[in-house]
Amino acid sequence: MKRASFRSASVIVAAAMVAGAIITGLLPGYWTYLATSVLISAVALQSIGLVAGRTGMIALCQMSFAGVGAWTVGYLNVGGAPGNLPVWIFIGGLAAVPFGVAIGLPALRLRGINLAIVTLGFATAFDAILASITFPGQTKFIAVPRPEIFDSDGGYFIFVLIFYVFLAVGLEFLIRTRLGAIWLAVRHSERAAAAHGISIPGAKLSAFAISAFIAGISGGLLAGYLGTLVADNFNMMQSLALFAVSTMTGAQFAEGALIGGILAVAFPEILRRLNLGQDIGNVLFAIGATQALSAGESMSETLRRKVRGWRKAAPAPLDAGARIAPPAAVPLRHGTALSTRGLTVRYGAVVALNHVDLAVPEGAVSGLIGPNGAGKSTLIDAVAGFLHSYSGSVELAGDAVDDQPAHVRARNGIRRTWQTTRIAPELTVGAYVRLAGGEMSDAEVQAILNWIECPHPDTLVASVDAGTRRLLDVAGVVAARPKVVLLDEPAAGQSYEETIKLGRHIAEIPKLFGCAVLLVEHDMDLVRAACSEITVLDFGRVIAAGAPAVVLEDPRVRKAYLGIEEGNAAA
Numbered sequence: 001m002k003r004a005s006f007r008s009a010s011v012i013v014a015a016a017m018v019a020g021a022i023i024t025g026l027l028p029g030y031w032t033y034l035a036t037s038v039l040i041s042a043v044a045l046q047s048i049g050l051v052a053g054r055t056g057m058i059a060l061c062q063m064s065f066a067g068v069g070a071w072t073v074g075y076l077n078v079g080g081a082p083g084n085l086p087v088w089i090f091i092g093g094l095a096a097v098p099f100g101v102a103i104g105l106p107a108l109r110l111r112g113i114n115l116a117i118v119t120l121g122f123a124t125a126f127d128a129i130l131a132s133i134t135f136p137g138q139t140k141f142i143a144v145p146r147p148e149i150f151d152s153d154g155g156y157f158i159f160v161l162i163f164y165v166f167l168a169v170g171l172e173f174l175i176r177t178r179l180g181a182i183w184l185a186v187r188h189s190e191r192a193a194a195a196h197g198i199s200i201p202g203a204k205l206s207a208f209a210i211s212a213f214i215a216g217i218s219g220g221l222l223a224g225y226l227g228t229l230v231a232d233n234f235n236m237m238q239s240l241a242l243f244a245v246s247t248m249t250g251a252q253f254a255e256g257a258l259i260g261g262i263l264a265v266a267f268p269e270i271l272r273r274l275n276l277g278q279d280i281g282n283v284l285f286a287i288g289a290t291q292a293l294s295a296g297e298s299m300s301e302t303l304r305r306k307v308r309g310w311r312k313a314a315p316a317p318l319d320a321g322a323r324i325a326p327p328a329a330v331p332l333r334h335g336t337a338l339s340t341r342g343l344t345v346r347y348g349a350v351v352a353l354n355h356v357d358l359a360v361p362e363g364a365v366s367g368l369i370g371p372n373g374a375g376k377s378t379l380i381d382a383v384a385g386f387l388h389s390y391s392g393s394v395e396l397a398g399d400a401v402d403d404q405p406a407h408v409r410a411r412n413g414i415r416r417t418w419q420t421t422r423i424a425p426e427l428t429v430g431a432y433v434r435l436a437g438g439e440m441s442d443a444e445v446q447a448i449l450n451w452i453e454c455p456h457p458d459t460l461v462a463s464v465d466a467g468t469r470r471l472l473d474v475a476g477v478v479a480a481r482p483k484v485v486l487l488d489e490p491a492a493g494q495s496y497e498e499t500i501k502l503g504r505h506i507a508e509i510p511k512l513f514g515c516a517v518l519l520v521e522h523d524m525d526l527v528r529a530a531c532s533e534i535t536v537l538d539f540g541r542v543i544a545a546g547a548p549a550v551v552l553e554d555p556r557v558r559k560a561y562l563g564i565e566e567g568n569a570a571a
């Protein structure tokens with residue numbers, strides 16, 4: 001991961017040095033002036049890319065955060081504050097953070113269009129505030145001074161380029177940290193992220209705070225660029241246009257932010273020269289964003305996919321780490337890992353679970369079977385904390401967890417998989433195992449992947465097939481070494497041979513990872529291969545429990561689950 005970050009950082013720095021030399025050395029002054037504007041827009045776009053592209057939240061008020069940064073720089077300048085422009089820009093970025101957190105708070109409960117409306121509301125309110133006040137220095141024409149060595153247009157271009165490169169490199173490292181993986185996981189599925197013990201509020205607030213900081217920096221850079229500012233520089237339409245550009249180009253990537261900056265500056269410039277209305281540019285951006293959304297990928301994502309194809313970067317073969325020892329066996333615990341008492345769940349008139357008592361012993365794999373609609377997934381949802389309400393209780397190693405939200409239950413030792421895999425495809429296989437399992441050495445990650453026969457840690461999840469992703473789901477939950485893992489139909493999409501192999505792996509989980517397992521499955525071969533005991537649900541009630549050989553021969557089970565009537569069994 002670090003290697004990839006350093007590689008990206010060196011590409012960014014090298015490209016910036018070449019671009020800096022060409023733009024300041026060869027291009028006329030006016031082009032340098034425009035190029036500076038491109039970079040400032042690119043910084044603003046980076047902030048949108050982080051919150052929207054990485055975390056999947058719609059934020060339509062980024063230019064308001066930029067306005068806070070610019071206002072702060074103007075205020076510090078007029079007030080004769082100590083320091084100089086770089087320091088004030090940094091302070092301006094920090095000043096935008098509380099606003100970012102304040103806007104992030106509604107995002108904890110809202111998503112999609114509702115969040116868009118709230119952020120748009122903030123942008124509108126900020127417009128109204130700016131219309132009633134003036135920017136510091138605006139009426140008396142007190143310009144924000146640039147640092148002496150960056151005073152010329154060429155010099156200020158270099159000054160802004162340094163900020164852009166610094167932020168782009170910083171983001172390249174940040175997105176490969178655990179926090180970066182958390183943002184991607186939240187973007188892909190908040191429920192799946194919570195199942196890994198991730199605090200969704202923490203993830204969203206951190207994204208809003210850092211993105212507001214970057215937007216504030218862009219405002220400060222604009223203050224030094226223009227000298228004095230007016231409210232129109234930060235109006236709501238600017239935020240909307242940049243959001244459309246970010247969606248179109250994929251501003252979560254350094255090149256996407258830069259292409260977006262070029263488009264955001266070039267279009268208005270071309271339209272101005274052609275004596276055409278500036279709004280036409282916004283219409284084109286909206287069309288571009290619509291196109292990217294319907295295609296399912298932005299310009300930079302398309303570019304990256306093509307580059308990957310050209311490079312044909314095949315991940316290291318599966319046996320690359322074959323000499324790595326499998327996970328070491330751990331001492332087995334005794335007692336009951338998980339139990340439910342009188343667990344009852346109602347969906348309106350439907351009673352999905354009806355006073356279910358279930359016990360999953362330590363050191364064992366227990367099966368939970370039943371016909372479609374019997375209540376198996378509902379039980380997993382209730383136990384893992386994904387239902388708003390249920391009656392009865394869930395105990396983990398004897399302690400009630402009913403008042404704990406899903407991510408706290410996950411941290412305390414209840415991990416689950418889903419019927420359909422929910423892994424963020426932008427992650428690598430290794431990054432996913434680390435996200436799910438926490439701090440782990442490279443050898444530990446590789447050992448788990450080798451054990452369950454998943455590809456090399458550097459393989460992109462997007463490039464692995466559905467069956468392998470199911471295995472990766474299992475690798476993720478066991479990597480965390482919780483007290484109990486709940487596997488919801490892990491064999492779905494696997495061939496017969498793969499299912500039998502998976503059954504052997506699941507049977508090894510208690511011994512190798514110290515977790516008890518509750519396995520929900522329809523595939524009886526897998527159940528027989530992995531489980532030492534079985535509970536059978538039908539219409540939300542437990543109808544049988546015990547050793548597989550006994551339970552599967554129980555007439556009630558054969559009738560309810562296998563559809564075999566007592567007298568017809570021999571037929």
Ligand SMILES: Nc1ncnc2c1ncn2[C@@H]1O[C@H](COP(=O)(O)OP(=O)(O)OP(=O)(O)O)[C@@H](O)[C@H]1O
Binds near residue numbers: 352376379
């Ligand atoms: N969100 C929901 N709203 C209303 N009813 C629901 C909801 N989720 C499940 N149910 C109902 O609850 C009952 C149990 O469903 P559940 O999905 O838990 O069964 P299952 O045993 O997991 O089935 P399958 O094997 O098909 O996954 C079913 O009657 C189902 O229609």
